[in-house]
């Protein structure tokens with residue numbers, strides 16, 4: 001068994017998960033990179049300190065198997081990074097039953113399943129850190145994303161609550177809250193509801209989402225925050241990562257002004 005530290009990551013095929021896997025690997029960590037399709041694995045992941053597992057976070061048995069094999073290979077999981085997720089955007093009236101359930105199945109229950117997979121070993125060793133990717137959308141509401149935003153609010157509640165049951169076993173919980181980050185999030189990974197009454201708002205929302213993320217910071221910047229979370233030794237719950245101006249404005253402005261500002265941004269996106 002090696003003595004270097006190990007991290008177990010969900011959603012390591014692209015974006016924040018991939019950048020985090022690479023940074024930790026470069027820093028000498030052992031990396032268990034899980035992804036839905038291992039064909040999406042980066043070429044460096046075939047190295048000695050990395051293992052790749054097929055893992056959909058809607059499948060508890062796949063997560064359990066991946067965690068079990070990681071433990072066999074690395075001896076322990078020091079840090080679990082529950083990162084997999086995607087955004088269901090668009091108005092509530094346009095959502096199918098399947099779309100609504102899937103958003104929470106992946107973003108919320110996927111995190112709970114990841115915790116269930118890694119907690120038994122951490123509990124037995126009385127040591128471990130679970131970092132979950134939330135979002136600034138877990139703190140504030142945004143237009144044309146009620147399901148995604150509410151799923152991330154649920155993640156905030158899940159982790160803020162779960163830390164009380166896990167702390168007595170030496171397991172620490174931290175929430176990563178990125179702002180807009182340039183990943184596949186607003187294109188390949190995005191799902192949209194559809195409804196003719198909201199056609200203009202949907203097309204403005206799509207444009208705003210793509211424009212915002214195209215000019216956003218790179219996921220490597222977020223990976224640096226994850227590394228800090230894993231190594232700073234602090235007993236701290238929330239870490240913002242490149243949040244942009246939104247969280248500060250949300251806190252500072254009266255609600256009427258905040259809403260007006262966001263509605264104006266949506267109207268401008270619709271015009272352009």
Ligand SMILES: NC(=O)c1ccc[n+]([C@@H]2O[C@H](COP(=O)([O-])OP(=O)(O)OC[C@H]3O[C@@H](n4cnc5c(N)ncnc54)[C@H](OP(=O)(O)O)[C@@H]3O)[C@@H](O)[C@H]2O)c1
Pocket residue numbers: 010011012013014015016017035036037040055056057058083084085086087106133134135136177178179180181182183184185186188189213219
């Ligand atoms: N980009 C942003 O602006 C932003 C801001 C705040 C928070 N976030 C959060 O950051 C996390 C990572 O997103 P990203 O920005 O890096 O976007 P991304 O590049 O689209 O990555 C999303 C990752 O999640 C995986 N995933 C989706 N559904 C899955 C499932 N059912 N089982 C397992 N893996 C699944 C994807 O796998 P596949 O390759 O198989 O699709 C991919 O690896 C998400 O939780 C997202 O909500 C993103």
